[in-house]
Amino acid sequence: xxxxxxxxxxxxxxxxxxxxxxxxxxxxxxxxxxxxxxxxxxxxxxxxxxxxxxxxxxxxxxxxxxxxxxxxxxxxxxxxxxxxxxxxxxxxxxxxxxxxxxxxxxxxxxxxxxxxxxxxxxxxxxxxxxxxxxxxxxxxxxxxxxxxxxxxxxxxxxxxxxxxxxxxxxxxxxxxxxxxxxxxxxxxxxxxxxxxxxxxxxxxxxxxxxxxxxxxxxxxxxxxxxxxxxxxxxxxxxxxxxxxxxxxxxxxxxxxxxxxxxxxxxxxxxxxxxxxxxxxxxxxxxxxxxxxxxxxxxxxxxxxxxxxxxxxxxxxxxxxxxxxxxxxxxxxxxxxxxxxxxxxxxxxxxxxxxxxxxxxxxxxxxxx
Amino acid sequence: xxxxxxxxxxxxxxxxxxxxxxxxxxxxxxxxxxxxxxxxxxxxxxxxxxxxxxxxxxxxxxxxxxxxxxxxxxxxxxxxxxxxxxxxxxxxxxxxxxxxxxxxxxxxxxxxxxxxxxxxxxxxxxxxxxxxxxxxxxxxxxxxxxxxxxxxxxxxxxxxxxxxxxxxxxxxxxxxxxxxxxxxxxxxxxxxxxxxxxxxxxxxxxxxxxxxxxxxxxxxxxxxxxxxxxxxxxxxxxxxxxxxxxxxxxxxxxxxxxxxxxxxxxxxxxxxxxxxxxxxxxxxxxxxxxxxxxxxxxxxxxxxxxx
Amino acid sequence: xxxxxxxxxxxxxxxxxxxxxxxxxxxxxxxxxxxxxxxxxxxxxxxxxxxxxxxxxxxxxxxxxxxxxxxxxxxxxxxxxxxxxxxxxxxxxxxxxxxx
Numbered sequence: 033x034x035x036x037x038x039x040x041x042x043x044x045x046x047x048x049x050x051x052x053x054x055x056x057x058x059x060x061x062x063x064x065x066x067x068x069x070x071x072x073x074x075x076x077x078x079x080x081x082x083x084x085x086x087x088x089x090x091x092x093x094x095x096x097x098x099x100x101x102x103x104x105x106x107x108x109x110x111x112x113x114x115x116x117x118x119x120x121x122x123x124x125x126x127x128x129x130x131x132x133x134x135x136x137x138x139x140x141x142x143x144x145x146x147x148x149x150x151x152x153x154x155x156x157x158x159x160x161x162x163x164x165x166x167x168x169x170x171x172x173x174x175x176x177x178x179x180x181x182x183x184x185x186x187x188x189x190x191x192x193x194x195x196x197x198x199x200x201x202x203x204x205x206x207x208x209x210x211x212x213x214x215x216x217x218x219x220x221x222x223x224x225x226x227x228x229x230x231x232x233x234x235x236x237x238x239x240x241x242x243x244x245x246x247x248x249x250x251x252x253x254x255x256x257x258x259x260x261x262x263x264x265x266x267x268x269x270x271x272x273x274x275x276x277x278x279x280x281x282x283x284x285x286x287x288x289x290x291x292x293x294x295x296x297x298x299x300x301x302x303x304x305x306x307x308x309x310x311x312x313x314x315x316x317x318x319x320x321x322x323x324x325x326x327x328x329x330x331x332x333x334x335x336x337x338x339x340x341x342x343x344x345x346x347x348x349x350x351x352x353x354x355x356x357x358x359x360x361x362x363x364x365x366x367x368x369x370x371x372x373x374x375x376x377x378x379x380x381x382x383x384x385x386x387x388x389x390x391x392x393x394x395x396x397x398x399x400x
Numbered sequence: 401x402x403x404x405x406x407x408x409x410x411x412x413x414x415x416x417x418x419x420x421x422x423x424x425x426x427x428x429x430x431x432x433x434x435x436x437x438x439x440x441x442x443x444x445x446x447x448x449x450x451x452x453x454x455x456x457x458x459x460x461x462x463x464x465x466x467x468x469x470x471x472x473x474x475x476x477x478x479x480x481x482x483x484x485x486x487x488x489x490x491x492x493x494x495x496x497x498x499x500x501x502x503x504x505x506x507x508x509x510x511x512x513x514x515x516x517x518x519x520x521x522x523x524x525x526x527x528x529x530x531x532x533x534x535x536x537x538x539x540x541x542x543x544x545x546x547x548x549x550x551x552x553x554x555x556x557x558x559x560x561x562x563x564x565x566x567x568x569x570x571x572x573x574x575x576x577x578x579x580x581x582x583x584x585x586x587x588x589x590x591x592x593x594x595x596x597x598x599x600x601x602x603x604x605x606x607x608x609x610x611x612x613x614x615x616x617x618x619x620x621x622x623x624x625x626x627x628x629x630x631x632x633x634x635x636x637x638x639x640x641x642x643x644x645x646x647x648x649x650x651x652x653x654x655x656x657x658x659x660x661x662x663x664x665x666x667x668x669x670x671x672x673x674x675x676x677x678x679x680x681x682x683x684x685x686x687x688x689x690x691x692x693x694x695x696x697x698x699x700x701x702x703x704x705x706x707x
Numbered sequence: 708x709x710x711x712x713x714x715x716x717x718x719x720x721x722x723x724x725x726x727x728x729x730x731x732x733x734x735x736x737x738x739x740x741x742x743x744x745x746x747x748x749x750x751x752x753x754x755x756x757x758x759x760x761x762x763x764x765x766x767x768x769x770x771x772x773x774x775x776x777x778x779x780x781x782x783x784x785x786x787x788x789x790x791x792x793x794x795x796x797x798x799x800x801x802x803x804x805x806x807x
């Protein structure tokens with residue numbers, strides 16, 4: 033069997049294994065190697081283990097692959113533990129002065145007890161505070177020991193002036209960074225959801241006092257984050273998150289209807305449309321026909337839609353670890369441009385991109 | 401079939417095509433590279449290791465490729481690719497072998513969480529394992545290499561892989577990276593030992609690799625109970641001294657030095673406890689290998705006597 | 708509102724699990740909730756054991772039991788020293804306060 037053919041087949045096998053974990057039981061040695069490598073490259077190895085475990089097939093798998101899946105789960109579980117700790121430490125500081133917090137993304141999934149939450153390879157935790165409290169929050173966190181991550185002056189300015197955010201904070205000696213936001217979209221962008229609405233719909237979690245976004249808002253946030261972040265590497269992982277969110281929330285009949293109307297209300301229809309398209313094409317996520325039909329109303333002009341959907345399906349599919357140099361550079365760059373267009377006024381975009389591309393060092397970092 | 405049974409050409413062809421698949425218990429590592437000199441160097445260092453078929457399952461698949469950029473013609477570079485990513489910046493092309501060795505260490509340390517991975521060299525004699533934790537200036541590699549030339553089984557230069565159920569140590573035997581002066585010290589101590597090519601000016605100074613003695617490989621992959629944990633501290637010309645460590649102190653030093661103690665969590669806590677309860681721990685200050693060996697003999701005799 | 712500091716009660720945080728290994732030269736403890744390892748002396752270890760066994764005790768009562776268990780006079784471990792210890796443990800999320 034030729035080693036080089038392992039690549040494209042592995043991505044297909046991986047998606048199938050995620051959708052139907054019992055398919056793992058029938059894999060041969062070569063396919064196993066491909067699937068594990070592909071899962072690792074796309075940061076879903078621990079998640080694959082969780083899928084196998086939840087479907088009761090983990091014990092039927094051969095010992096070596098099973099150990100790999102379990103080792104990955106152990107790594108990810110440790111990061112989840114660190115995430116809860118980081119959140120707890122931030123909560124102590126901010127709640128002492130009654131600054132409310134909404135936990136976002138990975139750490140929110142942990143608070144919600146979602147099965148896939150402890151399989152994510154976090155590098156930071158994200159929280160949201162009211163915009164009026166942002167400066168005070170930064171000051172308090174700094175006084176309590178957090179430091180702005182070591183950015184050059186250009187990056188610092190980018191964060192503060194262009195994107196109206198504070199740089200990620202790092203507590204010395206701890207691994208995860210703390211990202212403090214005041215809205216769910218980069219503030220300097222053409223998407224302007226109303227943070228007040230998200231606060232109003234947010235839910236208190238447990239007795240810690242930390243809040244989480246409502247189910248519908250969680251999905252919209254994940255959709256926005258998927259498409260309007262500037263880094264498109266490893267987005268299959270984020271698509272899997274969306275898939276899991278929908279699986280968790282779709283039992284509620286009102287959910288799908290509320291999702292569409294909330295998207296319309298907050299001007300987030302476009303990201304929702306693309307998200308549903310990508311989920312359907314890449315992961316075969318079940319989406320009610322009515323919802324798909326309604327989401328068509330958010331579609332861009334047809335030629336753009338066709339190109340974007342095709343590109344996104346390619347870009348969001350698992351990256352093939354066997355391919356060297358890695359694929360997608362051209363497309364990634366195009367999408368990078370588009371996502372930045374949405375983040376910055378056009379006249380600022382080009383100089384910023386030129387600077388960023390000159391400074392780009394290691395493009396591909398390990399995600400074992 | 402052993403790697404050493406391949407001819408030079410066969411090794412190079414294989415590595416350039418489907419890859420050289422080495423069985424390095426507990427894992428299989430496949431290396432693909434067009435670099436002919438690398439194939440030759442690996443054939444030398446891994447000659448006693450069994451080959452797997454290139455199509456068999458490999459735990460780790462590594463590619464060592466030239467960096468393809470115009471400016472790299474002047475200072476050619478090599479990159480280490482695993483699962484389609486490059487965890488490190490490129491190395492000068494000639495340093496492909498040290499890069500491979502350090503890279504594989506990195507991969508192992510990041511993945512193998514079914515064991516507690518101590519950062520230590522490990523040797524074994526009479527079914528008693530000796531763990532030599534790593535610190536800057538410890539000289540653990542030289543100690544382990546030299547002991548393996550005097551009848552000890554060499555388990556590892558870098559990893560004390562501790563089974564989480566019974567706290568036994570498992571081998572992960574790979575060439576020992578000797579640095580700077582230790583290379584000459586080792587040559588003087590054991591002229592019969594095979595030491596590979598010397599690589600000057602690497603990120604860690606001058607490096608050469610000590611080949612794992614055939615005897616150690618033949619004695620197989622059996623785990624061993626840890627009888628002693630000796631924290632080595634090399635100081636050229638210093639007199640030998642052994643200082644016993646309290647078990648709580650040894651616990652913290654060992655846990656702090658492990659690669660994945662925090663990841664493994666509770667099971668790691670229990671394993672380290674079992675290790676320090678079962679084994680004698682001490683700090684060994686030494687200035688030459690012969691004295692260190694004699695002191696270690698004392699430690700092992702005492703440890704054995706108590707069992 | 709003036710609160711008598713020693714009237715604060717203490718318990719382990721919800722979901723906390725502490726594992727102890729006693730050695731001659733110290734007690735090593737694993738905080739299973741956070742995944743942290745600590746080296747404790749006898750008074751810290753006994754304090755945690757007391758809080759674990761009897762959640763909700765006020766500082767003064769913990770102090771009394773601690774002195775008894777360790778066989779120490781008050782002068783060896785005055786109440787303020789225990790308070791300081793408890794707040795340090797609280798900072799590490801090893802104990803938390805209960806409204807007394």
